Amino acid sequence: MITRLSVNINKIATLRNARGGNNPDLLQVAQDCEEFGAQGITVHPRPDGRHIRYDDVRALKPLVTTEFNIEGYPDQSFLDLVMEVCPHQMTLVPDAPDAITSNAGWDTVTHFNFLKEVVDLAHSKGIRVSVFIEPDKTKIRKAAELGADRIELYTEPYAAHYAKNPQLAVRPFVEGAVWAHDAHLGVNAGHDLSLENLAWFAQHVPHLQEVSIGHALVCDALYYGLENTIQMYRRQLGGG
Ligand code: PXP
Numbered sequence: 001m002i003t004r005l006s007v008n009i010n011k012i013a014t015l016r017n018a019r020g021g022n023n024p025d026l027l028q029v030a031q032d033c034e035e036f037g038a039q040g041i042t043v044h045p046r047p048d049g050r051h052i053r054y055d056d057v058r059a060l061k062p063l064v065t066t067e068f069n070i071e072g073y074p075d076q077s078f079l080d081l082v083m084e085v086c087p088h089q090m091t092l093v094p095d096a097p098d099a100i101t102s103n104a105g106w107d108t109v110t111h112f113n114f115l116k117e118v119v120d121l122a123h124s125k126g127i128r129v130s131v132f133i134e135p136d137k138t139k140i141r142k143a144a145e146l147g148a149d150r151i152e153l154y155t156e157p158y159a160a161h162y163a164k165n166p167q168l169a170v171r172p173f174v175e176g177a178v179w180a181h182d183a184h185l186g187v188n189a190g191h192d193l194s195l196e197n198l199a200w201f202a203q204h205v206p207h208l209q210e211v212s213i214g215h216a217l218v219c220d221a222l223y224y225g226l227e228n229t230i231q232m233y234r235r236q237l238g239g240g
Helices: 010-017 026-036 054-060 076-085 112-124 137-146 156-162 166-182 198-204 215-224 226-236
Strands: 004-008 040-043 067-072 089-092 128-133 150-154 186-190 208-213
Touching: 004 067, 004 215, 004 226, 010 026, 010 215, 026 040, 026 054, 026 226, 040 054, 040 208, 054 076, 067 076, 067 208, 076 112, 089 112, 112 128, 112 137, 128 137, 128 186, 137 166, 150 166, 156 166, 166 186, 166 198, 198 208, 198 226, 208 215, 215 226
Parallel strands: 004 040, 004 208, 040 067, 067 089, 089 128, 128 150, 150 186, 186 208
Antiparallel strands: none
C-alpha cells in the first residue's frame, strides 16, 4: 500500500501572521503543495487564530483539489466551521485551545458519548471522521464502536524513541494499526514525523493510508525548497 502524504500548512500561516500581511500567500502555497505532489492539505484552526484562521479554511475549500483534512478540538465553533465547509475528512484532536501543539490522543472510553455525537453529526454531512489516538487496544476498539472511519496514530512517542531504538519505537504502532484494521478502521498517522524517521515507520506499520506532516516538512523546505521536500517525503513513503 502506498501511503498518502497530507501536508499540514499551519506553519505557513504562522509565518504569514508574523508580519500581518499576506506573505507567504497561504492559498498559493496550498495549491503549490498539491502541484509539487502533496496528496492532501491539512489545517488545524484554533479559536485564537494564531495560525490558520477560520476564513483561511473557507477560502481553501474550493481551491484544494486533493483531500482536505480539517483537524481540531470539536468545540461548537469548530464544528460549525467544519459543517459549513464540508471537508473530505475531519480529524478530532483533544487538545486544549491554548496547547502549543497536540500532545495526546483521545480517551475514547471516557469521552465516548461526546465523540459519538460529533461522529454522527459529521456523518450526516458525509464527512469522514478520523480520531487522533494512542496505540491502545481498548481505545482503538472504542473508536470503532463510535462509528469513526479512521484513527490517526499519535506518533510523537515514536519520533522521540526512534533514534535510540527504531524496532522498539515502532512496535506499538504496528500493533495499533493491526488492531485498527481488525476493527475495520482506516489508519492515518501524524506528529513529529520527519525525513529521518518516516521511511522506517511507513515500511513497518501496515495498513497506513495517510500521514499528515507539517513542522519538519516546512523546516526542511527552508533548505531543500518546497517542491524537492515534498518529493523527498513522497519517496520515504514509497511513492513520488
Ligand atoms: N496530526 C495532528 C492531529 C496534529 O495536531 C499535528 C500538528 O498540528 C500533526 C498531525 C502534524 O504534526 P507535525 O507538525 O509535527 O508534523
